[in-house]
Amino acid sequence: MKFVTVVGARPQFVKAGPLSAELRREHEEILVHTGQHYDAEMSDVFFTDLDLPAADYHLGVGSGSHGAQTGLMLPAIEEVLVKEMPGAVITYGDTNSTLAAGLAAAKLRIPVAHVEAGLRSFNRAMPEEINRVLTDHLSTWLFAPSTVAAEQLRREGIETGVHVVGDIMLDALRMYRERALAGSRVLEHLGLDARGYYVATVHRAENVDDSDTIHEIFQAMNRLDRPVVLPLHPRTKERLRKFSVARGPRVRLVEPVGYLDMLALLSQAACVLTDSGGVQKEAYYLRVPCVTMRSETEWVETVATGWNTVAGTDPERIVAAVRNRADGNTPHPDLYGDGFTARRIARVLSCVESPRS
Numbered sequence: 001m002k003f004v005t006v007v008g009a010r011p012q013f014v015k016a017g018p019l020s021a022e023l024r025r026e027h028e029e030i031l032v033h034t035g036q037h038y039d040a041e042m043s044d045v046f047f048t049d050l051d052l053p054a055a056d057y058h059l060g061v062g063s064g065s066h067g068a069q070t071g072l073m074l075p076a077i078e079e080v081l082v083k084e085m086p087g088a089v090i091t092y093g094d095t096n097s098t099l100a101a102g103l104a105a106a107k108l109r110i111p112v113a114h115v116e117a118g119l120r121s122f123n124r125a126m127p128e129e130i131n132r133v134l135t136d137h138l139s140t141w142l143f144a145p146s147t148v149a150a151e152q153l154r155r156e157g158i159e160t161g162v163h164v165v166g167d168i169m170l171d172a173l174r175m176y177r178e179r180a181l182a183g184s185r186v187l188e189h190l191g192l193d194a195r196g197y198y199v200a201t202v203h204r205a206e207n208v209d210d211s212d213t214i215h216e217i218f219q220a221m222n223r224l225d226r227p228v229v230l231p232l233h234p235r236t237k238e239r240l241r242k243f244s245v246a247r248g249p250r251v252r253l254v255e256p257v258g259y260l261d262m263l264a265l266l267s268q269a270a271c272v273l274t275d276s277g278g279v280q281k282e283a284y285y286l287r288v289p290c291v292t293m294r295s296e297t298e299w300v301e302t303v304a305t306g307w308n309t310v311a312g313t314d315p316e317r318i319v320a321a322v323r324n325r326a327d328g329n330t331p332h333p334d335l336y337g338d339g340f341t342a343r344r345i346a347r348v349l350s351c352v353e354s355p356r357s
């Protein structure tokens with residue numbers, strides 16, 4: 001059976017690695033990189049770290065507004081699908097690449113598999129929320145990371161084709177954590193001591209496209225009791241310049257890091273501050289407390305356990321959340337499977353003739 005997998009952003013490269021390895025044991029996989037994240041530090045290094053095969057098609061879409069970016073992806077993906085005629089298209093998460101792949105496939109009557117289905121922030125101002133909702137309603141197979149996600153799909157009237165399989169990012173962490181800890185020298189290069197620093201990631205539009213909000217976030221980080229290492233997303237870098245945001249004495253800006261170096265940074269941090277869904281999960285798996293700098297999260301189970309605090313962007317709340325973060329005495333249940341999600345997905349996709357079974 002032939003599958004076309006569409007990726008475009010660094011979280012999707014992480015998710016695609018384990019499933020690609022499973023699929024290629026018995027099937028043909030065509031890998032399409034939209035180019036949504038297109039530079040070496042946001043793309044190429046992840047392919048290397050995760051042993052991903054080179055993309056069969058690189059669409060080179062690049063940056064742009066949501067409408068322009070998605071619009072450029074649609075005909076390019078459609079052209080690939082018409083040429084390859086796969087049995088199914090696999091798409092991940094909630095990016096513009098996710099939606100473009102789902103739309104292009106659905107209009108060609110090619111079944112869509114959505115990995116990470118059923119997540120909801122209930123904030124329609126987020127472009128990612130629109131992408132994930134629409135892709136779920138286009139999909140034939142909906143691979144949910146938890147029963148909470150599956151229940152949300154049921155509430156929206158989607159009950160067939162739903163499979164609770166766990167979180168595929170846990171597969172990647174299981175596969176690569178030891179390599180990261182043994183091989184990464186990022187702490188040494190940055191002169192950091194284990195548990196002597198915080199890690200932050202900031203990139204979502206609602207946080208960096210508003211001058212007041214991004215200033216608040218940096219004010220909060222500069223009030224913390226440890227240095228904050230911030231691998232700088234290109235979008236954030238440009239907004240810091242545009243809004244004249246001062247880095248401050250506590251924040252240490254570094255270039256984007258690869259997957260293995262990021263795992264090493266996260267695993268030895270005292271706390272993580274982020275607006276990324278993927279980083280929230282990675283922090284949880286690594287038993288590192290997390291403060292989410294948004295007003296909501298899709299990964300509600302991590303909040304219920306006490307390991308993740310949704311603090312918004314108010315400096316007082318962020319500082320308080322870091323101060324009152326979880327510790328080793330906080331219960332840490334398994335929330336999203338056992339790290340073998342890719343194997344479960346591959347088994348389902350091996351039966352493409354009966355996708356709704």
